[in-house]
Amino acid sequence: MPSNFLADRPQRRRPPGRHRGILLTALAAVLGLLLAACGGSATSSGGTQNTLIIGMTASDIPVLDTGLAQGQGYEGLRFVANQLYDGLTKFDLTQGNQIPKIVPDLATSWEPNADLTSWTFHLRPNVTFHDGTPWNADAAIFNLQRYTDKASPNFYQELNAQGGLSVQGIKNYSKIDDLTLRINTNGPWSYLPTDLATVYFGSPTAIKAEGNQGFAEKPVGTGPFKFESVQRGQRLVMDRNENYWNGAPKVDKVILRPIPDPTARVAALRSGEVNWIEVPPPDDVPNLRNQGFQVLTNSYNHIWPWVYNLTKPPFNNPTVREALNWAINRQSLVDNILKGTAEPALGFVPHADAAYRTGNDVYGYDPAKAKQLLAQAGYPNGFTMTLSYPTSGSGNMVPTPMNTALQADLAAVGVTVQLKPIEWAAMLNDFFVGRIPDDANALNISLSYQQEGFWRSWFGTGSGPNAGKYSNPKVDALLQQAKTVLDPTARSDIYAQIAAILGKDSPWLVVVNDRNPRVLASTVHGFVEPQSWFADLTQLSVGGSSSNS
Known part of the structure; x- marks a missing residue:
């Protein structure tokens, strides 16, 4: 048990010969058990x-x-x-029976220009930071400079690196008036309001007073x-x-x-x-x-895959990649290890995603088919591979028993998996710069498409977090098309087309969708x-x- 669990529990020494104290201690223990029950x-x-x-x-x-x-x-x-903190936009988390929509936060409304390369945000009036200073367009620009403007004295490289998935397409921004902000982008960006839901705004006054490191210890938001x-x-x-x-x-x-x-x-x-x-x-x-x-x-927008390293054998062969997707018993994993806290992933889109289509659930459990595909790919006797996986961490469920079960499933079709555990934060450092730790054949990581830009991040050619180096010109073209389509329902149809291509290319071993x-x-x-x-x-x-x- 880690030390933090007991850190604030005082250690009491029982006075000798005090039977009343012993009785009270025993009663307190019983009461504690009752409270726990x-x-x-x-x-x-x-x-x-x-x-x-x-x-x-x-x-x-x-x-x-x-x-x-x-x-x-x-x-x-x-x-x-x-x-x-707040962002300009946020997800509506007040309902449990629908996929969350983007709703106003520090912006009350927004609209794009005709070609979706410029967005005007109308800021919420009468909002103050925790230190009493006002939220307005100047505060918004100061924070966006921290995220994006390398020429600004306010720029913060670490913030740019972490927020890069949501801000990398921003070209510039300007103040129209105290409560109106314009953001221009490098090309059409139809889902900018969705991606901005995790771009947060701190008090410029506090950041200037404390500096970046000091502010991280004394944060001030709205x-x-x-x-x-x-x-x-x-x-x-x-x-x-x-x-x-x-x-x-x-x-x-x-x-x-x-x-x-x-x-x-x-x-x-x-x-x-x-x-x-x-x-x-x-x-x-x-x-x-x-x-x-x-x-x-x-259900929520989550997938738990193995990301194959597509740059070298055996996973540069799509038939091998598909074979492993037929070799694993997802339902057994859900029933026997996860006890119903996840759902089998038979394709690349979780059920709680607008792009989910039943026709894109293309995998199943068929070890005989897996062996046939391996033989067809030139590996009739299987092969040995390495998997880098985190031992815990955000959205990773119970990775060691899960990967051990997958290891056994793959052994049954001749694939020997060597498990290489790594600490979660260390894996993130590698993943977000496009590396698979330890030069492994695959990495296991928890991922999501909750922000639409993640589709490009995980599957776009040349994307930094595309650690497996997947590339398909058809997928790239559809990703670009999605950025030009304002209607979210129409965009979901485009992502469904991408999912169909992914089901044929099998760049990942898709395993389960977490139920949070x-x-x-x-x-x-x-x-x-x-x-x-x-x-x-x-x-x-x-x-x-x-x-x-």
Whole structure:
């Protein structure tokens, strides 16, 4: 169990000969077990009852600068950046039965020019940063300079690198008036409002006063929660913003606890140290539900693949790549290891994506067909390959048992897989510059198309994060076409065409789509599990007695 789990639990020494003290200690232990069985309150760690305490899968508190929370994967963006900051746009996370749409945030509306190369954003009036300074076009331009303008003294290379997927097509921007901003792009960009949902805005006054490194330790945004304190490796404390432009959150305080070990996360939940955990060990899910905890899942835009290295044998051969997609038993993985917390991925698009079409579910489980394809490709006796995979991390579920099961499936068709574990943050460093760690034949990583620009990132020729070096001129042409089509439904048809091509080219071993499992104490009320990796923490509250006690 990691040290952070016990960091703030005082060690008590029992006075000798004090039977009354022994009795009280025993009673307290019994009470603690009862609280755990009822979903626990976690009030001891929060200071107040109405405190949400989240056990994250991250190994550390993500960096707190605007956008740089991606240092621990998107775990940082959803739990840090989305709480402290706002973007021009955001995903509507208030519904659980539909794919989230893009809605206004710091911009109230927007419109493009005729050829989709220039967008005008009308900014929300009467919004202030947490330090009381105003949100306006000048503040927006200052932040965009940090992200994109290498000639500006405000430019911040680390922010540019992390936000690059969302800002790399921005040409320039200008202030029309205090509440009107224009963004010009390098060519048509029909889905710019979607990609801007994770471009966040910090207080220029605070950034200038603290500098980039100082601001990362004392962040100031416009978001629903305000920074209170941070202990690296231990916790981040955020208080609700009473003056939030969209209404103060219902919960008083949010505390983030990095607990990368899944067993330790469950122990923290049961003991009342936290009242929300991400990615419970699947074997624990039935028991947690029986104990009165809320076990929540929902489809969302997520895929868990192996990204093949297409630059060298054997995976430069598409028949080999297809063969492995017929060799794995996805349903067994979902039933026996993931216990229903994921769905089999039979194609390249998750069900909770507008581009999903049943006709693009092209794979299945057929070991005989896999062997036939391997023989056809010139590998009748199989081959040996290496897989680089993270041992934990944002959206990766339970990667070691999952990859061990896949290793056994592939061994049955003659493919020997050597597993090469790597720390999550180290893998991200390689992946986002287009490298597969350890020169492996493939890497396993959690990915999404939630922002439309990710289609180009994962499959576009020459894209930095296209670590497998996939390239198909037809896909490139469709990606470019999508940038010229304003209607989102029509764009989804284009992505469905791309998915059909990917199903033939098989650049990945597609395995499962996560259902985003999390477990909440019964005292957490009002949370909506959206069809998204992100979550809205503003409408929930913590407190009250458990009806399951």
